[in-house]
Amino acid sequence: xxxxxxxxxxxxxxxxxxxxxxxxxxxxxxxxxxxxxxxxxxxxxxxxxxxxxxxxxxxxxxxxxxxxxxxxxxxxxxxxxxxxxxxxxxxxxxxxxxxxxxxxxxxxxxxxxxxxxxxxxxxxxxxxxxxxxxxxxxxxxxxxxxxxxxxxxxxxxxxxxxxxxxxxxxxxxxxxxxxxxxxxxxxxxxxxxxxxxxxxxxxxxxxxxxxxxxxxxxxxxxxxxxxxxxxxxxxxxxxxxxxxxxxxxxxxxxxxxxxxxxxxxxxxxxxxxxxxxxxxxxxxxxxxxxxxxxxxxxxxxxxxxxxxxxxxxxxxxxxxxxxxxxxxxxxxxxxxxxxxxxxxxxxxxxxxxxxxxxxxxxxxxxxxxxxxxxxxxxxxxxxxxxxxxxxxxxxxxxxxxxxxxxxxxxxxxxxxxxxxxxxx
Amino acid sequence: xxxxxxxxxxxxxxxxxxxxxxxxxxxxxxxxxxxxxxxxxxxxxxxxxxxxxxxxxxxxxxxxxxxxxxxxxxxxxxxxxxxxxxxxxxxxxxxxxxxxxxxxxxxxxxxxxxxxxxxxxxxxxxxxxxxxxxxxxxxxx
Numbered sequence: 001x002x003x004x005x006x007x008x009x010x011x012x013x014x015x016x017x018x019x020x021x022x023x024x025x026x027x028x029x030x031x032x033x034x035x036x037x038x039x040x041x042x043x044x045x046x047x048x049x050x051x052x053x054x055x056x057x058x059x060x061x062x063x064x065x066x067x068x069x070x071x072x073x074x075x076x077x078x079x080x081x082x083x084x085x086x087x088x089x090x091x092x093x094x095x096x097x098x099x100x101x102x103x104x105x106x107x108x109x110x111x112x113x114x115x116x117x118x119x120x121x122x123x124x125x126x127x128x129x130x131x132x133x134x135x136x137x138x139x140x141x142x143x144x145x146x147x148x149x150x151x152x153x154x155x156x157x158x159x160x161x162x163x164x165x166x167x168x169x170x171x172x173x174x175x176x177x178x179x180x181x182x183x184x185x186x187x188x189x190x191x192x193x194x195x196x197x198x199x200x201x202x203x204x205x206x207x208x209x210x211x212x213x214x215x216x217x218x219x220x221x222x223x224x225x226x227x228x229x230x231x232x233x234x235x236x237x238x239x240x241x242x243x244x245x246x247x248x249x250x251x252x253x254x255x256x257x258x259x260x261x262x263x264x265x266x267x268x269x270x271x272x273x274x275x276x277x278x279x280x281x282x283x284x285x286x287x288x289x290x291x292x293x294x295x296x297x298x299x300x301x302x303x304x305x306x307x308x309x310x311x312x313x314x315x316x317x318x319x320x321x322x323x324x325x326x327x328x329x330x331x332x333x334x335x336x337x338x339x340x341x342x343x344x345x346x347x348x349x350x351x352x353x354x355x356x357x358x359x360x361x362x363x364x365x366x367x368x369x370x371x372x373x374x375x376x377x378x379x380x381x382x383x384x385x386x387x388x389x390x391x392x393x394x395x396x397x398x399x400x401x402x403x404x405x406x407x408x409x410x411x412x413x414x415x416x417x418x419x420x421x422x423x424x
Numbered sequence: 425x426x427x428x429x430x431x432x433x434x435x436x437x438x439x440x441x442x443x444x445x446x447x448x449x450x451x452x453x454x455x456x457x458x459x460x461x462x463x464x465x466x467x468x469x470x471x472x473x474x475x476x477x478x479x480x481x482x483x484x485x486x487x488x489x490x491x492x493x494x495x496x497x498x499x500x501x502x503x504x505x506x507x508x509x510x511x512x513x514x515x516x517x518x519x520x521x522x523x524x525x526x527x528x529x530x531x532x533x534x535x536x537x538x539x540x541x542x543x544x545x546x547x548x549x550x551x552x553x554x555x556x557x558x559x560x561x562x563x564x565x
Binding site for chain 1: 459460461462463465466505507509510511512513515516517535
């Protein structure tokens with residue numbers, strides 16, 4: 001069947017999305033350098049772009065790409081070897097290792113792909129890299145996104161993302177970061193770095209920190225995909241399922257979170273009929289998987305349990321705020337932070353009344369880390385308005401509006417400030 | 425975006441014959457691959473149409489027609505719901521499915537936002553929401 005050039009390019013894009021992570025992971029295990037592995041994979045992609053429009057997409061496109069990348073790798077090592085001989089600078093040990101690496105190429109591919117992918121995930125999220133670099137590298141290497149796609153998702157110039165990725169790869173190579181899954185004590189902290197990166201991507205999509213859109217669903221979808229992949233790569237890790245549960249349930253509200261003209265709709269004002277019940281069900285299943293693995297629930301499982309409380313309530317007033325407040329208690333013990341406290345205060349205000357909540361919120365106003373956090377005045381304004389202290393409420397909403405960088409959210413807050421003025 | 429993948433019926437599926445062991449294993453592997461890639465949201469196989477029924481709506485009249493139904497190739501034997509980035513990706517995945525001698529159809533799922541263009545006042549959407557509320561109420565009964 002003949003495909004048009006456009007169709008072939010689309011097919012190549014699709015093959016790349018499906019195969020690239022496995023390709024890079026397999027190559028990285030052999031060449032022990034993620035940056036180099038990605039270069040070989042990219043060379044194979046370029047070869048596909050040259051050949052497939054003529055030859056058609058091969059039956060096993062993944063195998064074709066891997067074979068091509070392997071040939072590039074072997075060529076590279078041969079060139080290096082010749083170079084090394086000429087210069088006689090590289091010791092025998094490295095020579096021997098490179099010989100071995102070439103021999104290993106064939107054998108290694110057929111081994112467990114999952115382990116390689118997991119190694120790739122841990123490497124891309126290595127704590128030696130800045131958070132931004134981890135995010136960019138993860139989206140690029142595991143998500144299979146192009147630099148352009150990452151840049152447009154994050155509303156930054158493509159050159160900046162490209163530079164971040166180049167630097168990240170260099171940092172990993174310079175530091176000789178081993179291509180492995182961390183063991184023992186290191187595993188927990190390294191895993192939390194991976195989960196953090198995925199949740200950051202999700203959150204950037206869920207409530208965009210900047211720009212004109214309140215949500216960017218594509219980033220949420222990408223994070224969910226990464227989470228779902230990770231849940232199968234590391235099925236014994238309860239917190240991975242906790243994170244997936246949290247994202248599934250939050251994503252179930254995406255279409256209810258945006259009003260007809262793109263404005264944010266807050267949880268309690270959302271039309272719950274519009275929630276995505278398939279995703280809610282998937283979230284409950286993931287939460288159950290986390291629970292069955294035993295142990296005390298971690299921070300993601302706790303947050304997922306909170307999200308599940310909302311998902312279970314058919315209407316806002318049916319929400320079990322007492323349970324939510326107690327889950328926030330648990331979360332505050334596990335990961336004490338002013339932001340968690342603020343959320344706990346909201347839950348307390350819903351279960352015990354706005355005055356009880358305001359007391360907790362007032363205790364947070366001196367917190368330096370919350371000084372420019374727009375949600376603090378937003379919540380405080382809300383509680384003050386409920387207590388009919390409208391003048392104070394208006395000031396708080398205006399302050400919150402001046403702190404948010406999201407335009408849609410600013411409109412919402414200014415609207416509430418205006419409403420408080422009328423109410424006063 | 426989401427795609428519904430519609431697997432057509434054949435004589436065997438309409439007889440209610442379960443797939444042989446090899447097919448079950450291959451399909452199991454394929455499903456596992458889909459799950460591992462974060463693509464599969466849902467997927468089910470369907471009983472033959474002799475267990476099903478149709479309701480025909482015509483001129484205010486509703487007529488119930490019990491299965492089985494004749495036009496085997498037009499019938500559905502199973503479905504998946506996939507989350508992918510493009511139609512091309514859905515096609516690439518489908519090409520990896522272990523089928524033989526059949527045709528499988530992919531259809532993009534409408535996302536609610538897509539109705540916005542033909543519904544500038546939001547009236548139709550309101551109506552849809554009301555209908556869904558009713559459906560939810562009915563489901564409770």
